[in-house]
Amino acid sequence: MKYRALWGAAVGGLAIHFLGLGWDVYRHSSDSTLAQREDVLSLGNPSHLMIVVGMAIVAASLLGMAAAWMAERRLGGDGLPGAMVRGVSLPVISIVAGGSIWLASTAEDGSHDHGTTDHVHAPGTPEDHPHDSEGGPGTQDSAAFLVARQGSAAGVATHGHTNGAAAEEDSMGEGSAHTHGIEVAVSGEQLLAAGKFAAAVKEKTAKYIDVREALTAGYVQITPDLPGIAAHFIRSDYQRDGHEMDPERPEVLLYSKRLDGNWRLLGAMFMAESAGETPPSYFGAVDVWHRHENLCFTAGAQVRTTASAAECRGGVFVKATAYQMHVWVEPGGTGVFAHDYAPISPGAFAGATQLAASELRAQVR
Known part of the structure; x- marks a missing residue:
């Protein structure tokens, strides 16, 4: 019964995810400049939020099934090592998945330039x-x-010249080291x-x-x-x-x-x-x-x-x-x-x- 409920939640999350994708495609087709104003993942965008929430539900359901499966089969054994494996592995996976979503939401799309x-x-x-x-x-x-x-x-970028074989010589014929902006005629x-x-x-x-x-x-x-x-x-x-x-x-x-x-x-x-x-x-x-x-x-x-x-x-x-x-x-x-x-x-x-x-x-x- 618990697997059936978790599978149902996963299917529901997948539906939310695809609805968000469809909504986002519609928004971009209606406004051709939208891509120039959005980041890769903008959680303030409701369609992006649906995409993330849907996948989060799917991930949580799958993790729940994994936890139930590991508990039923006593993965790692009955001792302390087995309990640590079962208690630590899934939270670590959850943290990594959440961190990846956070990184995506803070990334900027270079194509917006x-x-x-x-x-x-x-x-x-x-x-x-x-x-x-x-x-x-x-x-x-x-x-x-x-x-x-x-x-x-x-542009005005700075660069340096250093002493050595490639060093330029100053007016006194000696190598010089200096930094300056690009000279404009x-x-x-x-x-x-x-x-x-x-x-x-x-x-x-x-x-x-x-x-x-x-x-x-x-x-x-x-x-x-x-x-x-x-x-x-x-x-x-x-x-x-x-x-x-x-x-x-x-x-x-x-x-x-x-x-x-x-x-x-x-x-x-x-x-x-x-x-x-x-x-x-x-x-x-x-x-x-x-x-x-x-x-x-x-x-x-x-x-x-x-x-x-x-x-x-x-x-x-x-x-x-x-x-x-x-x-x-x-x-x-x-x-x-x-x-x-x-x-x-x-x-x-x-x-x-x-x-x-x-x-x-x-x-x-």
């Missing part, structure tokens, strides 16, 4: 490497500018120009602090609120207006709803005039341009990377976007021209679940 849209840096920038993200517009012009999540403009004039430009962008975009002002001015949201790079609002008539890097005419405004529950202006994005143009370096190594390749934009503000236009069924395929660059106007990031805005990677709050215009219209009604 990137989304799903490849981009490359303009020639002359520190490095070329892929990044990913999701979002999307409804027209090809809008599709041509989508930004992926990005890294910092120029930038002049004082370029640094001054970069600072003035960043200040001008912050001043000129202040009129769009309220997202409704941006919508009224003709900006249209074409990506969801993405971890690290926010939601992108484009003004298509600024894309080929002859004004490149004009603080008064930013092609894109960047908003996020992650920080405090309200749409918040975080920065702007500037684009080259055409997809084939390699933009000049305005501030030397300080400004880092990038672009995206092989993007498929579909309805519902979604974007993915595809190998060819044939795979972009029902969407708009963009072989290569124009070069583009972020300028963050809010503090707290890793740099004003950085690829990511760290406070929303993934941020204290989940991103917006619907477009700003739809949300504001719903509020008015």
Whole structure:
């Protein structure tokens, strides 16, 4: 009878486990950005909790059956050694199993650092490497500018030189040992120009602090609120207006709803005039341009990377976007021209679940 009850509990736990898995699959299919905001195992997620609870019930039932079996057969003998084997082995197994669940719940998924849209840096920038993200517009012009999540403009890692055969010589011809950051080829004039430009962008975009002002001015949201790079609002008539890097005419405004529950202006994005143009370096190594390749934009503000236009069924395929660059106007990031805005990677709050215009219209009604 006791085995029957334990088997019943194990089957019930397995059912809970599979229900949790099914629920989690449904949640991820309904929200394509969910994986970017979750850890490997988040016990605050009810579907993850069901998965863990179900397996815990199964494990407890199996351990109960093992304990009953060991007691019936007097595993280890009738003496003290046998009692110790029966009394210690199962608790140790339980502790190890519980510890593994705890480790999984505290682990971070490295894939959350990137989304799903490849981009490359303009020639002359520190490095070329892929990044990913999701979002999307409804027209090809809008599709041509989508930004992926990005890294910092120029890294500053330290390294040392030591005496020996490979030691570099100082000005006196002797070996030296020292540590310094990575040297960036930038002049004082370029640094001054970069600072003035960043200040001008912050001043000129202040009129769009309220997202409704941006919508009224003709900006249209074409990506969801993405971890690290926010939601992108484009003004298509600024894309080929002859004004490149004009603080008064930013092609894109960047908003996020992650920080405090309200749409918040975080920065702007500037684009080259055409997809084939390699933009000049305005501030030397300080400004880092990038672009995206092989993007498929579909309805519902979604974007993915595809190998060819044939795979972009029902969407708009963009072989290569124009070069583009972020300028963050809010503090707290890793740099004003950085690829990511760290406070929303993934941020204290989940991103917006619907477009700003739809949300504001719903509020008015």
